[in-house]
Structure formats: C-alpha cells, structure tokens
Amino acid sequence: MARRKLRPVPRSSQAARATEPSRLLGPQPLREQEFRDALGAVDFAVDARYGWDTGIAVGRFLAGLREGRVLARECRGCRRVLVPPRMFCEQCFRPTDRWVQVEDTGRVNTFSICWVSWDMQPLKVPELPAVIEIDGASPGIGIMHKLGEVDPDAVRIGLEVEAVWRPQSEREGSILDIEYFRPRDPKLQSTRGRPARKSTRPRKAASRIK
Amino acid sequence: MGQRVAVVGAGMTRFVRRAQETGKELSWEAARAALDSASLTLADVDAVALGTAPDAFDGVHMKGEYLSDGSGAYGKPFFRTYVGGGTGVFVTIQGWYLVASGMFDVALVVAEEKMSSTMPHAQGAFITIFDSILERPLGPNLLWIFALEMNRYMSVHGLDKRDVAAVSVKNKRNAAGHPAALLGQADITVDDVLNSEVLAWPVQRLDVSPVSDGAVAVVLAAEHVAKRLTDRPVWIDGVGWHLDTAYWTNRDLYYPDYVEYAARMAYDMAGIREPRKEIHVAEPYDPFDYKELHHLEGLLLFDKGKAPEAMRDGVLDRDGDLPSCPSGGLLGVGNPIAAAGLMKIAELFWQLRGEAGDRQVPGDPRRGVAQAWGDLMQVGTVVVMGR
Numbered sequence: 036m037a038r039r040k041l042r043p044v045p046r047s048s049q050a051a052r053a054t055e056p057s058r059l060l061g062p063q064p065l066r067e068q069e070f071r072d073a074l075g076a077v078d079f080a081v082d083a084r085y086g087w088d089t090g091i092a093v094g095r096f097l098a099g100l101r102e103g104r105v106l107a108r109e110c111r112g113c114r115r116v117l118v119p120p121r122m123f124c125e126q127c128f129r130p131t132d133r134w135v136q137v138e139d140t141g142r143v144n145t146f147s148i149c150w151v152s153w154d155m156q157p158l159k160v161p162e163l164p165a166v167i168e169i170d171g172a173s174p175g176i177g178i179m180h181k182l183g184e185v186d187p188d189a190v191r192i193g194l195e196v197e198a199v200w201r202p203q204s205e206r207e208g209s210i211l212d213i214e215y216f217r218p219r220d221p222k223l224q225s226t227r228g229r230p231a232r233k234s235t236r237p238r239k240a241a242s243r244i245k
Numbered sequence: 246m247g248q249r250v251a252v253v254g255a256g257m258t259r260f261v262r263r264a265q266e267t268g269k270e271l272s273w274e275a276a277r278a279a280l281d282s283a284s285l286t287l288a289d290v291d292a293v294a295l296g297t298a299p300d301a302f303d304g305v306h307m308k309g310e311y312l313s314d315g316s317g318a319y320g321k322p323f324f325r326t327y328v329g330g331g332t333g334v335f336v337t338i339q340g341w342y343l344v345a346s347g348m349f350d351v352a353l354v355v356a357e358e359k360m361s362s363t364m365p366h367a368q369g370a371f372i373t374i375f376d377s378i379l380e381r382p383l384g385p386n387l388l389w390i391f392a393l394e395m396n397r398y399m400s401v402h403g404l405d406k407r408d409v410a411a412v413s414v415k416n417k418r419n420a421a422g423h424p425a426a427l428l429g430q431a432d433i434t435v436d437d438v439l440n441s442e443v444l445a446w447p448v449q450r451l452d453v454s455p456v457s458d459g460a461v462a463v464v465l466a467a468e469h470v471a472k473r474l475t476d477r478p479v480w481i482d483g484v485g486w487h488l489d490t491a492y493w494t495n496r497d498l499y500y501p502d503y504v505e506y507a508a509r510m511a512y513d514m515a516g517i518r519e520p521r522k523e524i525h526v527a528e529p530y531d532p533f534d535y536k537e538l539h540h541l542e543g544l545l546l547f548d549k550g551k552a553p554e555a556m557r558d559g560v561l562d563r564d565g566d567l568p569s570c571p572s573g574g575l576l577g578v579g580n581p582i583a584a585a586g587l588m589k590i591a592e593l594f595w596q597l598r599g600e601a602g603d604r605q606v607p608g609d610p611r612r613g614v615a616q617a618w619g620d621l622m623q624v625g626t627v628v629v630m631g632r
Contacts, residue, residue: 070364078364087377089378090378093378093379096379097378117495119379119492145396146393147392148445149388149389149444150444150446152386153384153385153386153387154365154366155368161446164385164389166393166498175495175497176495177494177495178494179393179494180383181383187446192396192400210378210379
C-alpha cells in the first residue's frame with residue numbers, strides 16, 4: 036500500500052497561528068467576548084449544586100442565632116471560649132466541654148472597605164467586611180461579618196460594635212440573622228447608604244446555658 | 246538525610262494574562278526548557294512531581310492526570326500536589342523527597358497554572374475557600390481576606406502605605422528586564438500605585454498581582470548524578486513547611502507564624518543559625534506588596550514590623566544588602582499561582598549560578614531562600630538553596 040504523503044499546513048491558516056507561542060499576547064485588556072469568539076472555543080458551565088450539612092457545632096450555633104443568642108464552646112484543656120464553636124479543640128485535640136453564651140457585641144480586629152464585587156465589578160456603596168472579636172469569647176477569637184450604619188471613614192481597628200439583628204420573625208438560623216455590626220457609640224452610627232431599621236437587640240439571657 | 250539533592254536545570258514559559266496554549270502545552274514548554282538546560286532528555290527522568298491549582302479553575306476533573314502527559318509523566322511514577330499559593334515551593338519539596346529518599350536519582354518538578362479559563366473571573370472558583378455555612382452567605386470576595394490581613398499588619402505596626410507600595414514599584418521595575426514578565430515597568434512610581442483604583446482598602450489595583458497563565462519546571466538530581474551533569478549544581482540545603490489553623494478569624498493576622506515555623510525547619514536543616522547574615526538573596530512570596538514584607542519578617546530576616554523600613558532604606562533593592570524578589574516576583578513577572586512559586590526556585594537557581602542576566606544580583610550570592618504561602622492564609626513553604 037502506497038504511503039500517503041503528508042502535506043504541511045500553510046502558515047497563514049488559523050491552525051498554524053494557534054500554534055505560535057504566547058509571545059504575541061502581552062499585557063492588554065481582555066474582554067470576555069474575546070474568549071467566547073475565539074475559533075473553536077467551547078463555553079461550558081459546570082452543573083453542580085451542593086447541600087451542605089451544618090454539622091453539630093455550627094448547627095447549634097445557628098439555632099442560637101435564630102433565638103438572638105451567640106453561642107460558643109469552651110475547652111477546659113486550653114481554657115479558650117471558641118467562636119465559631121467546634122465540638123473538638125484543634126489545639127488540645129480533645130472534645131470541647133460545654134456551651135456558653137457570649138455577647139452580641141465585640142470590637143473590630145480588622146476591616147476592609149471593599150469597592151468591587153467578587154468578579155471585579157465596581158460597587159456604588161462599599162461593603163465593609165471585618166473580623167469582629169466577640170465579647171465573652173477568648174481574646175483574639177472572632178468571626179467574619181460585615182459592618183453597617185457607619186461612615187467607612189469612621190471605622191477603626193478596636194472600634195466597639197454591636198450586632199444588628201433581623202426581626203425575630205425573619206430569622207432563619209443563618210449567619211445573616213445578624214444583619215451586620217454597627218458602632219456601639221450612637222455618635223458614630225450613620226444611616227447613610229443603609230436602610231434605616233430599628234435595632235432588635237434581644238434581651239440579655241443568662242450567661243450559661245445547658 | 247538520605248541523598249543530597251541539587252537543582253540542575255530550570256525553565257519557564259512567558260507569564261501572560263491569557264495564553265493561547267492549553268495547560269498541557271504550557272507544561273510541556275516549561276518541562277522541555279528545564280530538561281534542555283540540564284542537557285537531559287525525558288529518558289533520564291526517574292519520577293515526576295506536578296503542582297497545580299484545584300480542578301475548579303480549569304473545569305477539568307483530575308487535572309493532574311490531564312496535565313501528566315505535558316509534564317513528562319508518561320510511564321513514570323507521578324504525583325500531583327496542591328496547597329494553594331504555597332504549591333510552587335511545596336512541589337519542590339515533594340520533588341526533593343523523591344530524590345533525598347534514595348528512591349530516585351532524577352526528578353522533574355513541574356508547576357502549571359492557567360487561570361484565564363474561568364469566567365467571568367477565577368475568583369468564582371476561589372471564593373469556595375470560604376466556610377460554606379458561616380462565611381459564604383455574606384457574599385465574600387477573595388480580596389476581603391487579604392485586605393483584612395493587610396489592614397491588620399499595617400495598623401498593628403503603624404505603617405505608611407507609601408512604604409508598602411514601594412514593594413510593588415521595586416518588583417515591577419525588577420521585572421522590566423525579565424524576558425518572561427507580564428508586568429515589568431521600568432518607570433513606575435509609588436504615586437502610580439497610590440493613585441491606582443481602590444479595590445478593597447487598603448488594597449489598590451497595583452498592590453496586587455493579577456491572574457495569569459504560565460508554567461515553570463526544574464530538574465532535581467542526586468549528588469552523584471548532579472556532579473556528572475554540571476560543575477555548578479545549586480544544592481537544596483533545607484526544606485520546611487508548616488500549617489496554621491483554618492479558623493483564620495481566631496488568630497492574629499499581623500504575623501505569619503506558619504512562615505516562621507517553616508523557615509526555622511528549613512534553616513535548621515541547612516545549618517543556618519543567623520539567617521540575616523547567611524542569606525544573600527531572598528524570593529519571598531509577593532502576590533500583594535504587603536505580603537513580601539510580611540513574609541520577610543516571617544522568614545526571620547527582619548524584626549516584626551521592620552521590613553518596610555528596610556524597603557525604604559534600599560536594603561531590598563537588587564543592589565541592596567538583602568535583594569528581595571530580584572526576579573520581579575509575582576507583582577512584576579505575573580501570578581500563575583503554582584508556577585509563580587516555582588519561578589522563585591528557578592530564580593534562585595539562576596541567581597546562585599550567576600546566570601540571571603539583567604536581573605543578576607551583584608556580590609556573587611552563595612545562599613538564597615524561596616518561600617510561598619497559601620491555603621486559607623495558613624501554609625508556609627520554604628526552601629533554602631546554596632552552592
């Protein structure tokens with residue numbers, strides 16, 4: 036059988052150009068459309084949804100939020116009071132010992148003034164993510180949440196803040212049952228850029244729960 | 246500790262915003278360049294270690310296997326490793342084990358990243374790092390976590406943003422002479438950084454390295470092989486890695502303990518007692534300008550909060566007492582995550598052999614340290630190299 040002669044592909048073809056090394060592409064603005072228009076490019080979305088279990092510790096924590104309480108776990112090994120709570124202490128590597136109720140107040144450990152969305156689109160009103168050290172938990176033990184009812188320029192590390200709860204009827208056992216944290220000092224509270232809403236701070240409960 | 250291990254070859258692709266090549270093709274280009282530089286062929290390679298991002302970036306399940314052919318793994322012992330941003334240095338440590346253990350004499354180490362495939366932005370995959378129950382309902386943005394850390398670091402030490410921004414300027418200038426760089430810019434100034442768009446205060450556009458595509462490879466060889474291949478092997482003198490807790494809101498972000506622990510492990514193995522005197526060139530991980538300073542402190546090369554002062558005094562410049570990121574780093578060359586970490590190993594290889602060309606650090610450096618960082622701001626990976 037005669038062997039078929041292979042013909043080289045002309046350089047001008049798209050296939051030949053596609054094999055050129057990447058030196059042709061320098062820093063330049065890229066548009067999503069260019070990806071979609073590229074010859075032969077395939078657009079694909081992964082169809083995967085997830086149903087996550089809360090787990091034992093966080094499940095109880097969320098149930099507490101629905102009742103307007105912030106719950107922590109205490110480890111008698113290292114004597115830390117932990118939020119987010121966990122059923123085991125990662126340092127002592129033993130079970131944590133009991134649930135305790137901590138405050139819904141705290142202080143700003145660190146914060147940011149964020150002007151972009153996750154996909155880098157500009158925001159008109161900045162978001163104020165923060166790590167908030169929770170009063171009643173061990174020093175330095177905090178959670179991530181957002182700040183509100185405050186002028187971004189007034190936020191400082193160390194600022195004392197309090198939770199602004201959703202009305203009880205709207206709570207559903209979510210971290211969002213706390214809408215945000217705002218300054219405890221009324222002079223620093225500002226409603227600019229935020230819907231005015233009366234705080235629905237729950238009454239103080241006993242500091243220990245069974 | 247088993248066999249002594251040397252780096253005998255290194256190669257990299259250009260780092261670009263979007264490569265036309267597939268990840269496989271990028272891996273192949275880097276692997277071939279590394280083998281060529283050591284005058285080796287794939288037949289000389291006993292085992293392959295690959296570092297690359299989570300599968301979600303590429304939308305390819307079992308991405309390690311997908312990339313294996315381009316990484317030279319056909320018919321060879323192969324594994325893939327991933328510890329977030331720390332991967333590029335960590336995969337070197339994995340390759341080091343293969344040879345140090347005595348199981349293999351020559352190992353090819355490849356790191357690849359193609360971040361441009363994820364639309365509209367690689368952050369769509371990144372943000373799944375946040376806790377699914379307690380953090381993701383808040384609608385987080387990956388920048389938050391760095392902005393929070395940067396603010397904590399700057400506030401605890403009372404730092405001036407100018408001194409932090411100067412790192413970005415240094416690295417983009419250093420990269421101006423780098424043939425593979427995406428972001429080299431010889432005339433950039435601190436004001437350019439300070440006037441760039443605010444993304445998530447205190448992070449501005451030019452404080453952060455962008456998503457990029459690229460690949461890097463190095464060849465590791467046991468002492469008896471390395472000495473036959475080259476009269477200028479660069480030895481891996483020490484390796485270290487360490488992980489902090491994933492409860493990141495329960496620790497103080499102002500100082501990277503995990504980098505210090507990893508550095509102590511690597512220095513100890515390398516017999517280094519006074520890193521400030523014994524390290525001549527550093528390639529700390531710099532996806533953000535503050536991270537370079539933060540990591541130099543974690544590497545025990547400066548006191549806590551004092552690295553910015555060193556930056557201001559010119560200590561970190563290419564001709565300073567401790568050149569830092571002479572490659573141009575992630576801020577200058579680009580940030581294809583795993584590849585960017587391995588680029589730091591490749592840069593030390595070139596610097597310590599005196600082959601860095603325009604980027605060469607003066608003074609005949611003999612010892613260097615490379616470091617990367619990643620996962621949920623919790624992993625430190627460190628390699629000490631010398632000749």
